[in-house]
Amino acid sequence: MTLISEFYGQFYGFMELWPVRRKCKHDPDLFCYICGCFTTSKQGLLYKHFQNYQTENRLIKQITFLSLMRNLTLFTEDPETSYPTQDAAWDRFEKIFMALSGLITYAPVFKDYVYQGLKELYKDNIMYLELRVGQSKAYELDGTTHDRAWSLEVYRNITEQFRSNHPDFIGSRLIFSVHRSLGVSQVKQAVQEAIEMQRKYPDIVAGFDLVGREDTGGSIWYFRDALSLPSEIKTQLSFFFHAGETDLDGTDVDRNVLDALLFNTSRIGHGFALVHHPLAKQLSKTRGVAVELCPISNQVLKLVSDLRNHPAAVLMSDGHPIVVSSDDPTLFGTTGLSYDFYQVFVGIGGLSANLGTLKELAMNSIRYSSLSPQLQDEALTVWKEKWNKFVADNS
Numbered sequence: 001m002t003l004i005s006e007f008y009g010q011f012y013g014f015m016e017l018w019p020v021r022r023k024c025k026h027d028p029d030l031f032c033y034i035c036g037c038f039t040t041s042k043q044g045l046l047y048k049h050f051q052n053y054q055t056e057n058r059l060i061k062q063i064t065f066l067s068l069m070r071n072l073t074l075f076t077e078d079p080e081t082s083y084p085t086q087d088a089a090w091d092r093f094e095k096i097f098m099a100l101s102g103l104i105t106y107a108p109v110f111k112d113y114v115y116q117g118l119k120e121l122y123k124d125n126i127m128y129l130e131l132r133v134g135q136s137k138a139y140e141l142d143g144t145t146h147d148r149a150w151s152l153e154v155y156r157n158i159t160e161q162f163r164s165n166h167p168d169f170i171g172s173r174l175i176f177s178v179h180r181s182l183g184v185s186q187v188k189q190a191v192q193e194a195i196e197m198q199r200k201y202p203d204i205v206a207g208f209d210l211v212g213r214e215d216t217g218g219s220i221w222y223f224r225d226a227l228s229l230p231s232e233i234k235t236q237l238s239f240f241f242h243a244g245e246t247d248l249d250g251t252d253v254d255r256n257v258l259d260a261l262l263f264n265t266s267r268i269g270h271g272f273a274l275v276h277h278p279l280a281k282q283l284s285k286t287r288g289v290a291v292e293l294c295p296i297s298n299q300v301l302k303l304v305s306d307l308r309n310h311p312a313a314v315l316m317s318d319g320h321p322i323v324v325s326s327d328d329p330t331l332f333g334t335t336g337l338s339y340d341f342y343q344v345f346v347g348i349g350g351l352s353a354n355l356g357t358l359k360e361l362a363m364n365s366i367r368y369s370s371l372s373p374q375l376q377d378e379a380l381t382v383w384k385e386k387w388n389k390f391v392a393d394n395s
């Protein structure tokens with residue numbers, strides 16, 4: 001993650017010279033990212049390159065690196081031309097995820113990726129992380145794949161290793177996510193798996209979510225049979241639904257915010273449409289269901305251009321519970337969470353935002369986390385010490 005965002009600016013000019021569409025030499029029927037283009041293959045072709053990487057010459061290695069920079073982020077100097085519509089932005093966004101999947105699920109890379117990710121967040125003063133994880137399985141070069149439990153143990157072991165080197169880091173918990181382009185039975189299977197994993201790894205599995213573009217995927221209501229499974233079998237699975245990430249007022253998708261609340265969601269991802277639904281807005285406030293606000297993501301994916309007009313400005317002035325999140329910082333060319341905090345503070349909060357706003361937002365991240373009340377208290381104690389030092393050092 002750090003690599004991509006730190007080096008991107010430096011190499012951007014040179015990368016423009018690199019031809020865009022090239023056939024992959026490893027599979028001439030497809031285009032691929034390292035050779036310079038998007039593939040339609042589901043898994044991406046990156047794994048093929050690892051097989052030959054050691055023997056490639058220096059120039060090829062450099063080109064590989066530059067191609068990765070160019071193709072694996074949405075960063076562009078002229079977003080209005082590159083992404084004229086929401087469709088264009090989402091199209092490229094999803095393709096990048098497909099390609100990244102082939103890269104980061106190669107088992108040794110995956111372990112390093114998790115560690116480097118934690119390092120980058122820690123450098124940005126993040127003490128605790130709740131991360132949505134997808135369904136891709138880790139693989140080895142001989143073609144074998146690892147099961148979900150293997151990935152969960154990697155997350156757990158790598159986080160423990162990180163904590164032993166950084167004792168003030170509290171830890172990370174995972175939200176199982178499944179793409180909303182799948183069918184009801186596949187989502188039901190994923191819910192079943194999330195229930196099993198939560199039973200086996202209660203310390204790190206926080207719950208379940210549906211991801212992907214709401215405007216083109218299945219609504220929460222569409223998946224109602226799958227999502228009812230936990231209550232049918234009388235078990236508990238927390239939901240952290242993406243809901244209302246749309247500006248299509250009055251559609252089924254727009255009503256996802258209501259259905260998320262009816263399914264007792266613990267937080268609402270984005271909740272951009274929440275202000276259009278007074279009842280949902282009130283329910284979410286009184287139940288303490290925080291909105292995960294991702295300002296940079298909303299801007300890049302073209303839900304809002306001027307952040308002063310972001311619906312969250314209404315939520316903030318109403319004292320609605322809000323947590324700030326970064327969504328997919330690598331893809332947006334940012335790192336950590338500070339960029340999003342800046343946007344919330346300066347853009348959405350406007351002139352009435354002050355030190356108290358930052359304090360409230362930072363504490364919300366702990367208050368509305370999936371940590372137990374006891375762990376939240378412990379985390380708040382550590383956080384308060386850091387906050388007092390920050391204020392003292394800067395006053």
Ligand SMILES: O=c1[nH]cnc2c1ncn2[C@@H]1O[C@H](CO)[C@@H](O)[C@H]1O
Pocket residue numbers: 094097133134177179211212213214242245297327328
């Ligand atoms: O802001 C978002 N809204 C909806 N889906 C998202 C967002 N960010 C990422 N993903 C989804 O997560 C998957 C990778 O795990 C991607 O396929 C993308 O659809």
